[in-house]
Amino acid sequence: MANDHIDITVEPGEVHALLGENGAGKSTLMNQLYGLLQPDEGEILVDGEKKVFRSPRDAIAAGIGMVHQHFMLVPVFTVAENIALGAEETRGGPLGWLDRRRNRRDVLEVSTRYGLPVDPDALVENLPVGAQQRVEIVKALTRDVDLLILDEPTAVLTPQETEELLAVMRSLAAGGKSIVFITHKLKEVKAIADRITVIRRGRTVASVSPETPEEELASLMVGRAVSLEVEKTPAEPGREVLKIAGLVVDDDRGVRAVDGVDLVVRAGEVLGIAGVQGNGQTELVEAVLGLREPLAGSIKVDNEDLVGMSTKQILRSGIGYVPEDRSLDGVVKEFSVAENLVLDTYDRPPYGNAFRLNPAAIAEGARQRVEQFDIRTSSPESAVSTLSGGNQQKVVVAREMSRSLRLFIAAQPTRGVDVGSIEFIHGRIIHERDVGTAVLVVSSELDEVVGLADRIAVMYSGRILAIVSPDTPREEIGLLMAGITGSGAPAAPAGDDAGPADEAEEGTK
Amino acid sequence: MSTDEPVAAPEKAAPEKAAPEKRAEKPGDSFMAQFTHNLWSANTVTVTVLSIVLAMVIGAILIIVSDSEVLKTFSYITARPSDALNASWNVVSAAYADLFKGAIFDPAAVSAWFDGSGTWQQAFTPISETLTYAAPLVFTGLSVALAFRGGLFNIGGQGQAVIGTITAAVAGFTFGLPVVLNLIVALLAGLIGGAVWGFIPGILKARAGAHEVIVTIMLNYVGLLFLGWLILQDGIQDPNRTDAISKSVAKSAQLPSFGGELRVNLGIVVAVLVTAAVAWLLNKSAFGFELRAVGANPLAARTAGISVGKTYTLLMVVAGGLAGLGGATQVLGTAYALTPAVAGNIGFDGLLVALLGRNRPWGTLLAAILFGALRAGGNRMQSFSGISLELVTVLQALIVIFIAAPALVKTIFHLRAARSARLGASMAKGW
16 A cells, blocks of 8 residues: 555645655555546545546646656657647647647746746757756646646755756746645755655654754654664775775766776775766776776776776676666666675675576575665565565665675765665664775765765866865865866866866856 | 565565465465456466467367358358358367377377277377477477576577588498497587577677677578578488488487487477576576676676676577577488478577476477477378468467467456556565
């Protein structure tokens, strides 16, 4: 049962935050409101009138719109075409030709009325994520909705884009629209919500005001007291483990992504890389792991050059890696928890050899690690796809920490992970540091970097702009992330590619 | 997997504890109740069986419609409905009875064996025919199924089987080795021939990103046309014949059979052994782990250090080798000489067999035997009931269509979704 007798009321002109961990039943609730799922019991009233939604069409007709976490846009269509999709204006009857001009005009009209700048002629696939989300919102607004459901809208956004979205939500609410804002991020809830409903395991556990302190909200969500701060002792840095010098890497499109990076990570310290997504962090890490070929420079671990080694050799040399996109690169969803736990050690003793697997050893290893890493699963034989995001991430972390490591690299270790699991994963990372492993953490969440790191390298446009202490004021790090160095002038974007800079600018227009 | 377990577990209990409790808690439900529940829940076995039933029903309609005598009785159905119904029943039951007698066993032949007027060979002829037709399909089916588990769609089973027939036959009439050795060498030759034909799309996919579907389809043509050219060449063509047929393989290179009417040969035994080997490879070997990981999520496999290109190449080599063995079984077991159509349609039928067998090794074996049975029974149906062998092809196609559209079958039979699977998922998610 995903929803167990939930009551919720949304007033006009209100931003109502629905707070809960992954799998608490937030999305299930909203999918019923949007006609994607039918409730077994209970009723939905719109303006005091009982409604039954058999499909999203009914919900839209009743004035309810939804922006899904994963956008429902056709990438090769233009913005105007996407917005018209499903409600096309035609001339000459239903089989007549499309009235593109009128579609375009409608889009522009809605976009100016609500202050949501979109270019109706741009192809959706060329737009940054934040702009795609605006398209989704405009699409919902052109259907004349009174209630807008935003399902985890900030999960995919950069900090700037998040700020903009919050501003848009404020103006929509001021214009009389009601907004249901689904999230598990406490800061955003406090910044925007008029009322907060906390859901845990399919039940409403509290309806509170935004003045409630973060710690209290977190414990309501998780059901026990959680510490939002990472507890750690001062680092005791030892030898230089990872030494990157003059590294240059291109991305998939052949555009320079990493442009001369020098970096040192010592044993027993956490080096955090802060930066807005898309400034070369991904490519930097992939180059270290041998997943992407560097054009120049050296990557040395204990003076052994990794360039030219296969990913398997690199992992075997004592490097653990938590990739940033869990479902794409981290786990094989169809595989069981046990199989995912040996995804990179399946052909080594005790789990097997180059020829055959040892199922008994794999099962035993899985049982131990499920316990040790608190992986909540019905059985180690269950498919990983049946686990919540946080538990899937624990599977990846458990796998990578089960080898003896010299260097541990975690990219976005807690993206899409619930509060309880975040606390656990952060604890394991600090534990790994304390046993003398060099740790490199890449995250676009500044809080996470500041909480974990002993030193912070700020990356912008393929370069390390500065290495600062975690005590540095947030504003200063934030400015560095936006490419503004002490001199006050924005750092020059690398080469002829202005990709990340462009995106940032587009975001603020 | 716990999909077959009883399901009335307390949902709020900790999932770790729930599993053992579930079993203990269900003494009330009788075995029969559970059996029928499982039967009517939409698991893959149920859907497969019902697909076959549906195909038979539509096949029956086709038999009635294509019989002009029976159709005549329908013209006065309102006056005497019993005529139409009887005639329909007679023609359909006769057809399916012949299908059964030709594929499994013929009661008449069995009683003849017991009263001494027939031989035991005649009693076992139907099953022998079924297994004879099934053997090559097992190999080509496994080829497709294995490739599919690794994320590759091997449409090239036909070409690989054709090359397998060539290399196996040529080895079979060239080397003249001693008894057992000659057969082993010929089978290996077929395996290697198919493997080479599979290696080409594999390496092109790994190194150059060429899509395996396009390459394997093209290689099917190349293989078939190469066969057509080769059998007319000196040293290959039978010197005593002017038409397109090669020399026959040496007796010592033929797959041994019972002789006479029992055509079934060692091929089906090899097929079962190879099925076991493929099942082991897929589930218990390191390479099987790699190929399943690459098939399910190549990006994650690559991130975990598995070489995707190497896996694709090796996988196509193995898949090609299996299809090549299928070709070898065909030419060393029944055909004995190369003709342009020696491989028949075994490569393409392998696609259907793999689909019907849900890409699982043992499922593929059973599906191949079913297809073999339909083919063997179809022969008898054609000669005794006068129903075209093509009806069998239609039946095969209908079965596969229903399998490919499980939602259709579920709707027709009002199947419930397998509840236990659903519950398991929601329990683990809502922690």
